[in-house]
Amino acid sequence: MSQNFFITGANRGLGLAITQVALSEGDTVLAGCRQPEKSEELKKLKAQYGSHLVLIPLDVVSGSSIKEAAVLAAKAVPQIDILMNVAGISPGPANATLEEVDLEKCREAYEVNVLGPLQITRTFLPLLKKAKNPRVVHFTSGLASLAGKGEGGFYAYGVSKTALNMLSRTMSFDLKKDNIISVVLDPGWVQTDMGGPNAPLKPLEAATPIVKTAKELTAEKSGQFIYHDGKQLNW
Ligand SMILES: NC(=O)c1ccc[n+]([C@@H]2O[C@H](COP(=O)([O-])OP(=O)(O)OC[C@H]3O[C@@H](n4cnc5c(N)ncnc54)[C@H](OP(=O)(O)O)[C@@H]3O)[C@@H](O)[C@H]2O)c1
Numbered sequence: 593m594s595q596n597f598f599i600t601g602a603n604r605g606l607g608l609a610i611t612q613v614a615l616s617e618g619d620t621v622l623a624g625c626r627q628p629e630k631s632e633e634l635k636k637l638k639a640q641y642g643s644h645l646v647l648i649p650l651d652v653v654s655g656s657s658i659k660e661a662a663v664l665a666a667k668a669v670p671q672i673d674i675l676m677n678v679a680g681i682s683p684g685p686a687n688a689t690l691e692e693v694d695l696e697k698c699r700e701a702y703e704v705n706v707l708g709p710l711q712i713t714r715t716f717l718p719l720l721k722k723a724k725n726p727r728v729v730h731f732t733s734g735l736a737s738l739a740g741k742g743e744g745g746f747y748a749y750g751v752s753k754t755a756l757n758m759l760s761r762t763m764s765f766d767l768k769k770d771n772i773i774s775v776v777l778d779p780g781w782v783q784t785d786m787g788g789p790n791a792p793l794k795p796l797e798a799a800t801p802i803v804k805t806a807k808e809l810t811a812e813k814s815g816q817f818i819y820h821d822g823k824q825l826n827w
Contacts, residue, residue, distance in 0.1 A: 595807060596669045596723075598622040600652055600712060601679030603631040605784035606731070606802075609795030610676060613803045615641045622665050622672070624650030624679075652679045652708030662715045671722035674806050677709035677730045682749040682786055693747040701752040710759055713774075721770050727809045728767075729802075730760045732776035732817065739826040757817055757827065764815030773814040777802065780820050 597614050601607035602623030608631075611621045615637060621644065628634055628647035638645050646668045651657040665672065681704045684697035709730050713720075720726040735746050736753035756776060763774040781791040782798045798820050805822040817825045 595619045595673040596622070596671060597674045597676060598624060598648075598665060598672045598716060598719075599676045599678055600624045600650060600708070603628065603634055605678075605786060606779055606782060606795055606799060607676070607678040608633055609799035610678065610802055611645070612637065613796065613799045615644055617803065618644075620644045620646070620669060622646045622648055622668060624648045624652075624661055626651050652677075652712060653703045655711060658711050658715045662719065665716070665719055669719075671726075672716055672719040673723045673726060675713065675716055675720060675726075675728045676806065677712060677728070679708060680705050680731055680753075680786070682746075684748050686749060687745045688747060689744065690747070697748045698751065701748040702755065705749075705752040706755045706759055709756060713763065717770070717772075720772055725773075726771065727773040727806060728760075728763070728775070729806050729809075730756055730774070730776045732756050732760075732778055734778050734781075734825075736776075736778075737817075737826060761815045768814070771811070773809050773811060775809060775813055775815070776817050777805070778817070778819050778825060 597619055599607050599611055602611045603625035611623050614621050623634055628649060634647055648661045648664050650661040683700045684694050713728055733753045735750040736757050760774045760776040767774055779798045780793050781787055782793045782795055783791040801820045817827055819825055
């Protein structure tokens with residue numbers, strides 16, 4: 593059955609690849625990004641998929657932008673089946689030491705990677721509640737794992753993504769009454785602007801299992817930390 597996706601950060605990297613995969617599978621994608629009119633890739637997909645792709649301006653750190661995006665989404669589709677909080681940042685040098693780390697970069701990372709998904713999910717609840725099997729997938733990282741932490745660094749990024757893990761787990765309890773599933777998903781190390789050229793996976797190689805996993809999520813998975821293939825990961 594075709595699904596309605598809302599994807600943040602849909603203009604490049606993983607968000608764009610997931611948009612492509614979902615569209616190719618006959619789903620409808622509401623693509624949220626800061627400047628949709630500037631994304632040549634999204635414009636090409638729009639020409640190909642027409643009304644199955646809706647471009648929605650969205651800055652995940654702006655409450656008013658998120659509210660406007662939800663209004664546009666409600667005009668476009670009756671419900672959101674799968675909300676993907678993909679937009680994320682890794683500001684500052686990842687290897688900054690404790691002495692070097694810039695607190696402003698840590699704040700920026702928290703705003704985008706934690707408060708963004710919180711505010712977006714909260715604002716999109718009415719549309720999620722209209723779905724039969726609503727699912728929220730927050731994009732985390734292997735670098736967020738406490739159990740897997742074996743070296744220093746990644747103060748801004750890793751710490752914010754660990755907070756996102758707790759956010760998703762907390763939401764999974766609060767949203768149970770509405771049958772809304774919430775998971776954090778590690779996409780793997782992927783060749784994007786963030787992942788860099790040495791990553792082993794191309795965006796479409798990660799996006800394909802991500803879309804499958806999102807579609808197959810069941811209530812038992814809610815609150816989990818999973819890999820792109822749906823396998824449960826250690827916190
Ligand atoms: N690539 C990897 O290896 C990897 C590994 C683990 C986890 N992840 C996670 O997967 C997600 C996607 O990563 P990626 O590799 O695709 O990153 P990317 O290529 O750097 O793309 C980041 C996306 O986030 C958007 N974004 C950033 N700040 C935003 C804001 N304030 N409002 C709206 N959009 C904003 C960017 O939009 P603009 O173009 O407007 O900046 C862009 O679309 C992230 O959450 C990342 O942490 C990636």
